[in-house]
Amino acid sequence: MSLARETEMAPDELDAFVGQQETGVLSLARDDEPYAIPISYGYDANERVFYLRLVSTPESEKRRYLSSSPRARLVVYDENRPESTYRSVVAVGSLAEIPPGELTVDRIEQYGEAKRPLFEIWANSKQDLDIQLYTLEPAELSGRRTELAAETDA
Numbered sequence: 476m477s478l479a480r481e482t483e484m485a486p487d488e489l490d491a492f493v494g495q496q497e498t499g500v501l502s503l504a505r506d507d508e509p510y511a512i513p514i515s516y517g518y519d520a521n522e523r524v525f526y527l528r529l530v531s532t533p534e535s536e537k538r539r540y541l542s543s544s545p546r547a548r549l550v551v552y553d554e555n556r557p558e559s560t561y562r563s564v565v566a567v568g569s570l571a572e573i574p575p576g577e578l579t580v581d582r583i584e585q586y587g588e589a590k591r592p593l594f595e596i597w598a599n600s601k602q603d604l605d606i607q608l609y610t611l612e613p614a615e616l617s618g619r620r621t622e623l624a625a626e627t628d629a
Contacts, residue, residue, distance in 0.1 A: 479621050479622070479623055479624075480621070480622050480623075480624060481619055481620070481621045481622075482619070482620050482622075483617070483618065483619055483620075484562070484564070484617075484618030484619060484620055488618070488620075489564055489616065489617075489618040490518075490520035490523070491520075492551070492553070492562055492564060492618060493518045493520075493525075493551050493564050493566075493618075494518050494520050496551050496553060497515050497516070498513060498514065498515050498516070498551075499513075499514060499516060499549050499550055499551035499552070500512070500513055500514070500549070500550045501513075501514045501527070501547060501548075501549050502547065502548045502549075502550070503540040503541070503546075503547055504546060505539075505540055505543045510536065510537070510540045512537060514527055514529065514549075515528070516549070516551075522612075523612070523613065523616065524610050524611070524612045525549060525566060525610065525611040525612075525613070526608070526609075526610055527570070527608070527609040527610070527611060528606060528607075528608055528609075529541065529606070529607055529608075529609060530604050530605070530606050531604070531605050531607075532604060532605065533605060538605065541570070541572075541607070541609075544569065544570075546567070546568070546569055547567070547568060547569060547570050547611055548565060548566070548567050549565070549566040549611055549613075550563060550564070550565050551563065551564045551566075552564070559622065559623035559624075560620060560621070560622050560623075561620070561621040561622075561623075562618065562619070562620045562621075563618065563619055564616070564617070564618040565615070565616075565617055565618075566611060566613035566615070566616050567613055567614060567615040567616075568611050568612055568613040568614045568615070569611075569614075570609045570610070570611055571609060571610050571611075571612070572607055572608070572609050573608040573609065573610060575608075578608070
């Protein structure tokens with residue numbers, strides 16, 4: 476049996492962790508209905524901003540949630556074995572859509588960090604897909620690290 480030791484991540488550790496990861500789960504809420512999707516993202520540690528490139532079809536459930544300007548929660552996590560360390564970061568805030576006319580070179584570089592999935596699972600052809608760019612500047616950003624240690628007899 477193992478004992479868990481949980482600690483809060485320091486800001487620099489949190490920034491390094493989300494900067495190294497590429498994927499997370501984005502949760503949106505509208506009224507009392509939740510919606511969660513796996514996403515890829517880019518992260519600017521200096522500005523503490525996430526960059527999301529979200530793909531959907533015009534009639535999709537994702538598009539309906541995004542059009543309602545919902546509060547968002549992004550969860551990034553990782554489990555490292557055999558060290559038995561689990562880390563997670565939660566960012567809470569609102570998504571801001573970036574219109575194509577407002578893109579700058581710096582912003583384009585940040586979206587380049589948002590990795591595309593290695594596979595595509597779209598039933599529609601590519602010309603029927605909407606690609607929209609968002610930022611998430613968290614109002615709340617927290618991270619935890621849990622380490623499992625072997626139990627010892629006293």
